[in-house]
Amino acid sequence: MKTATDQKATSLETVQSSLLNMGLLDxxxxxxxxxxxxxxVQKTYPKGFVLFAQGDEAEAFYLITRGxxxxxxxxxxxxxxxxxxxxAGHLFGETAIFEEDGYGMSAxxxxxxxxxxxPLGLLKQLMAESPQLSMNMLKTMSRFRRQQDMExxxxxxQNASQRIGCFLLRLCKPDAKSPIRLNLPYDKTLIASxxxxxxxxxxxxxxxxxxxxxxxxxxxxxxxxxxxQLSGYSCSTCSSSYPCKDL
Amino acid sequence: MKTATDQKATSLETVQSSLLNMGLLDxxxxxxxxxxxxxxVQKTYPKGFVLFAQGDEAEAFYLITRGxxxxxxxxxxxxxxxxxxxxAGHLFGETAIFEEDGYGMSAxxxxxxxxxxxPLGLLKQLMAESPQLSMNMLKTMSRFRRQQDMExxxxxxQNASQRIGCFLLRLCKPDAKSPIRLNLPYDKTLIASxxxxxxxxxxxxxxxxxxxxxxxxxxxxxxxxxxxQLSGYSCSTCSSSYPCKDL
Numbered sequence: 001m002k003t004a005t006d007q008k009a010t011s012l013e014t015v016q017s018s019l020l021n022m023g024l025l026d027x028x029x030x031x032x033x034x035x036x037x038x039x040x041v042q043k044t045y046p047k048g049f050v051l052f053a054q055g056d057e058a059e060a061f062y063l064i065t066r067g068x069x070x071x072x073x074x075x076x077x078x079x080x081x082x083x084x085x086x087x088a089g090h091l092f093g094e095t096a097i098f099e100e101d102g103y104g105m106s107a108x109x110x111x112x113x114x115x116x117x118x119p120l121g122l123l124k125q126l127m128a129e130s131p132q133l134s135m136n137m138l139k140t141m142s143r144f145r146r147q148q149d150m151e152x153x154x155x156x157x158q159n160a161s162q163r164i165g166c167f168l169l170r171l172c173k174p175d176a177k178s179p180i181r182l183n184l185p186y187d188k189t190l191i192a193s194x195x196x197x198x199x200x201x202x203x204x205x206x207x208x209x210x211x212x213x214x215x216x217x218x219x220x221x222x223x224x225x226x227x228x229q230l231s232g233y234s235c236s237t238c239s240s241s242y243p244c245k246d247l
Numbered sequence: 248m249k250t251a252t253d254q255k256a257t258s259l260e261t262v263q264s265s266l267l268n269m270g271l272l273d274x275x276x277x278x279x280x281x282x283x284x285x286x287x288v289q290k291t292y293p294k295g296f297v298l299f300a301q302g303d304e305a306e307a308f309y310l311i312t313r314g315x316x317x318x319x320x321x322x323x324x325x326x327x328x329x330x331x332x333x334x335a336g337h338l339f340g341e342t343a344i345f346e347e348d349g350y351g352m353s354a355x356x357x358x359x360x361x362x363x364x365x366p367l368g369l370l371k372q373l374m375a376e377s378p379q380l381s382m383n384m385l386k387t388m389s390r391f392r393r394q395q396d397m398e399x400x401x402x403x404x405q406n407a408s409q410r411i412g413c414f415l416l417r418l419c420k421p422d423a424k425s426p427i428r429l430n431l432p433y434d435k436t437l438i439a440s441x442x443x444x445x446x447x448x449x450x451x452x453x454x455x456x457x458x459x460x461x462x463x464x465x466x467x468x469x470x471x472x473x474x475x476q477l478s479g480y481s482c483s484t485c486s487s488s489y490p491c492k493d494l
Binding site: 054073074075076077079081082083095098099104105127128129130131134135137138139141142143144145146148149151152153155156157196235236237238239241 | 301320321322323324326328329330342345346351352374375376377378381382384385386388389390391392393395396398399400402403404443482483484485486488
C-alpha cells in the first residue's frame with residue numbers, strides 16, 4: 001500500500017504562497033483566507049497513489065504544487081478513460097460540491113507529487129457568503145470549459161500527429177530560445193491515453209511528426225529546432241492561433 | 248438576409264414560465280426576477296440565422312424554448328468544428344461574461360427556433376449581489392462540464408456505431424413503450440458533425456448499427472423495437488449506466 005508523507009509542520013509558508021497563487025481565493029477577507037490556510041494539509045504522494053475513486057464520498061478538493069495527477073473514469077467493460085492529466089497550479093475535485101454521488105471520477109498520482117488538500121465543506125460554506133469566491137470559481141470552471149471545448153475540437157479536426165505536436169507546444173514557453181530541449185512529463189503510454197490514442201496509433205503518429213517537422217526524440221528527451229514549424233503544423237487546423245491564451 | 252420575428256407583446260406569460268423553468272434564476276427575489284423578465288425578448292428565428300459569431304462583442308445570453316441551435320468554431324483552415332447542438336431548455340452565450348474577447352464561438356439556428364435573449368450586463372450585476380445566482384450558474388456549468396467529460400470519453404472509447412446509438416438513446420424517454428418511433432431532430436450531415444464524424448464514416452457506422460441492433464431507419468424516421476438491445480450495445484463502453492443522469 002502506497003503511503004503519503006505529511007509535511008504540514010514544515011511548509012506553512014509554501015502552502016500559503018500556493019493558495020495565494022491559485023486565484024480561487026482572490027478577494028477573500030484575511031479571516032476567510034486563514035480559515036483555508038489552517039485546514040490545508042500538504043503531503044508528498046508517491047507514483048501510483050490513488051487519492052480518491054469515482055463515487056467516493058467527497059470531502060476535500062486538491063491543489064497540485066509539484067508532480068502530475070491523472071483524472072480518469074472506468075467503463076462497465078473495465079476500460080479506463082483518461083479525463084485529464086494535471087500538474088502544478090491545477091485544482092481538482094472542487095466540482096464535487098455540485099454532485100450528489102461523490103466524486104465524478106478517480107484521481108491517481110502518476111509522477112511523485114506534492115499536493116495540498118482543502119476541505120470542500122469550507123468551500124461550500126464560504127461560497128454562500130462570498131459572491132467573490134463564487135465568481136472566482138466560475139472563472140476557474142469557465143477556463144476549464146474552454147480547454148475541454150478545444151480538446152473536443154482537436155479530436156474532431158486534428159490528426160494524431162498534429163495532436164502530439166499541440167501537446168509538445170504546450171510544454172514549451174512561447175519565447176524559449178531555439179533549439180528547445182524538453183523532457184516528456186510522464187510516460188508515453190499515458191501521453192497516448194491523455195490524447196485519446198491507442199499506444200500503436202501514438203507510435204505511428206509520433207514517427208510521422210518527426211518526419212514532417214524535423215523534431216528529434218530520444219527516450220523522454222525532445223529537441224525542437226524552432227517553434228514556428230511545429231505551430232504551423234499543428235495550429236492550422238485549430239480555431240485558436242499560436243501562442244494560445246490558455247497555454 | 249434572414250430576419251427574426253419579434254413576439255415580445257404576445258408572449259410575456261410564455262417567457263415567464265420559460266425563465267422559471269430554466270433553473271438559473273431559482274431563489275432570486277421577485278424584483279430581481281422581474282428585472283430579467285422586463286428585459287427578456289422572445290423571437291422566432293428561421294433556419295440559417297446566425298445569432299452571433301465568434302469574437303463578436305457579447306451583450307446577451309440566450310434560452311431556447313423551441314427548435315435547434317448549433318454552436319461552432321472555425322479553424323484557420325476554414326474548417327468548422329461543431330461544439331454542440333442545443334434544443335429547448337438549454338442556455339448558451341452565458342459564459343461570455345468571463346471572456347475578454349467576446350463570444351468564444353458562433354451560434355446558428357439549424358431548425359426554426361424560438362429563443363429568449365437576456366442581457367449579460369444584468370446577469371453580471373446580479374451575480375455580484377446574489378450568491379444564489381452564482382451558485383445556480385455554477386450548477387449549470389458543472390452539469391455542462393460533466394456532459395463534455397462524457398463526450399470526450401465517448402470519443403476515446405466508443406466506436407462510431409456506438410456513438411450514434413448513444414445519440415439515439417438520448418432522444419428516447421427511458422420509459423417509452425416499445426416499439427419506439429422517433430424523428431431525427433436535424434439533418435444527418437449535422438448529426439455526423441455533432442458526433443465528430445465525417446459524413447462517410449457516419450453512413451458506414453449507421454449501416455453497422457442497423458445490422459447489429461435491428462433498428463430501422465427510413466429517411467428521418469427511426470424505429471426501435473426495444474431500448475435494452477440499443478443500451479446494451481452502446482452503454483457497455485461507457486462509465487455511466489443506462490438511463491444516464493443527464494439524459
